[in-house]
Amino acid sequence: MKEPARKITVEDLLHLKRAERPPQEFWARFESEMRAKQLAAIVVKRPWWDGAYRLFSAAGRLRLPLGAAAAVALAWAGVHYAGGPSPAGRASRPVAGEPRAVARAEATVAPAAARVDRAREESAAAAPEAALAREPVVAQIESHVAEAPRAAKAEAARGTAFAAGVAAALVDFRGTDPELARRDIFGSDREFEASFASARQPPAEPLARMDPSNERLERLLVPALTSDSSFGASGPGGYRIKQKASYDRMYESLDRYGAGGMSLEFRF
């Protein structure tokens, strides 16, 4: 090392570090990497919570319409699944599909009416006695058929489409066979019930059919005690004597088998 011709300080030595420069290849690589990172930064994927945040922000802007839609949906679900609105509400509701429901009901009821009519004629022709025997049942059916239009009309007055359809169908059904409309031919419900009640047996209570306990005990014990003439006496005193004798016999028979207390012993 030669003798320094000038003063050298820490600042001079640190100045040497300024001259430390990377080669040109370094800058070429630096630029390409920088470009790649820049592109990656531009097209960086947003995290999932950013999407959720954006969704909630959008939902926040549509708060009023979404709330209204939710309320309408809730109300519809409540009406649809919880049994519908009050009768007053139903009455005020317009019946949109009424003509179609009436036509469907007529189409359903017409074949059934024809079948009832045909069965009635056949049964009357085949066996008049049987027809007379079945008269209460037929009368019941006919009475319900006759009553149904009235009930259906009442229901239709409340405004339901189905009830209106049924009422219209039954009125039409009765119109096709005027005989069915006259209830006097077959009688009424009360006549049927009266005739049916006469054929019914009176109710029997199962315990009532059992023998009284005293009589039964006497019937069982008297043959066993025929040897003792004193036991044949009647009255309360005789009954107590018979009962005591029966218990003594029972204990005696148990003693014979060695029964006593909590155990039972058999001797052979």
Next chain:
Amino acid sequence: MNASKAIAKTLVASPERKLEADADLAVVRQVQAGDVAAFDRLIIKYRERVVGIVYNMTSNREDAADLAQDAFIKAFQSIQRFQGQSSFFTWLYRIVVNSTLSHLRRNRLRSFFSLESIREDDPVSRELVDALTDKTGGGREAFVRELQEKLNDAMQKLSINHRTVVTLFEIDGLSHQEIAEVMDCSVGTVRSRLHYAKQLLQAELQPYLRS
């Protein structure tokens, strides 16, 4: 008169730096207006200084490249928030220094040093090396390499904050005020750190000093 000018230069930014800051602000406005390609001009202008700062703080070339790139990307992503209250290079340096300090604190126990070659075309450096050795050829290169290693060792013995102050003041030429802005501390803190760091370096590099 000259001494007072030198002292003033260390305290406040030079007029050239102010003109530079105005030019940078115009480019930043272009980038903010949507001209993304204008940011490349800022990268090309500051990349050597940025890499130099990070390299002198980390003493590792690869880390310097990565950290400098990340700092530019952060600046690019945040440039819409830049309002021009400070100069662009102060703002960029703050990003660079903070990224580097975070990196150094995360990897306190890991240290892989690499040396860059000293460019002999710099007259001040050539004169300094000539003053330190009369060797030529391979002997001169070995001496310079040894001196570089000693300088790096001395720098790494400083704390992170002292190393940062020395790097920004002695190597990059920032004023005390600018360093205070970059490091978000007072000018007095910068001065005291600089004084303490120079004392440590003087003790470490004593064999190479001539009074």
